[in-house]
Amino acid sequence: MATAAGRGHTRRGVVRSHTVLAAQLLPPGGTVIPVDMATLLSVNPDAGHEGLSTPALRLLALCAPGVLSVADVSAHLHMPGGVTRALVADLVGRHILLAADPYVPLAQTHDVEFLERLLHGLHRL
Numbered sequence: 001m002a003t004a005a006g007r008g009h010t011r012r013g014v015v016r017s018h019t020v021l022a023a024q025l026l027p028p029g030g031t032v033i034p035v036d037m038a039t040l041l042s043v044n045p046d047a048g049h050e051g052l053s054t055p056a057l058r059l060l061a062l063c064a065p066g067v068l069s070v071a072d073v074s075a076h077l078h079m080p081g082g083v084t085r086a087l088v089a090d091l092v093g094r095h096i097l098l099a100a101d102p103y104v105p106l107a108q109t110h111d112v113e114f115l116e117r118l119l120h121g122l123h124r125l
Helices: 017-023 054-063 070-077 081-093 112-124
Strands: 040-043 097-100
Touching: 040 054, 054 070, 054 081, 054 097, 070 081, 081 097
Parallel strands: none
Antiparallel strands: 040 097
8 A cells, every 4th residue: 555655745844835924924023913804904105015025915905995804805815814914913013004993883872761762662563
């Protein structure tokens, strides 16, 4: 019986490209920048793009027309979410990308009397 190594299908020494990419992406100063999939991204117009990797340039080209979430970028670039988040954290740390929390309106208190009238009206239907 032939082994996997005998057929030339060995995985020894093979590393997925996104693993190498993620290992290289620690922001300057070693601080981790929190980025989640809902973080909104836009390109910093004052930043230079010299020396960036191909995935970083693709990400910037995708975000250039407007604002996209990390989830959108991940889907468009066909990259795993964790890898996209690591790349985004690197670019935000270098001030090449601008990151913002998504807008979530604050809950407002409602008039209890209004809600009771609404509930009463619904019960009559």
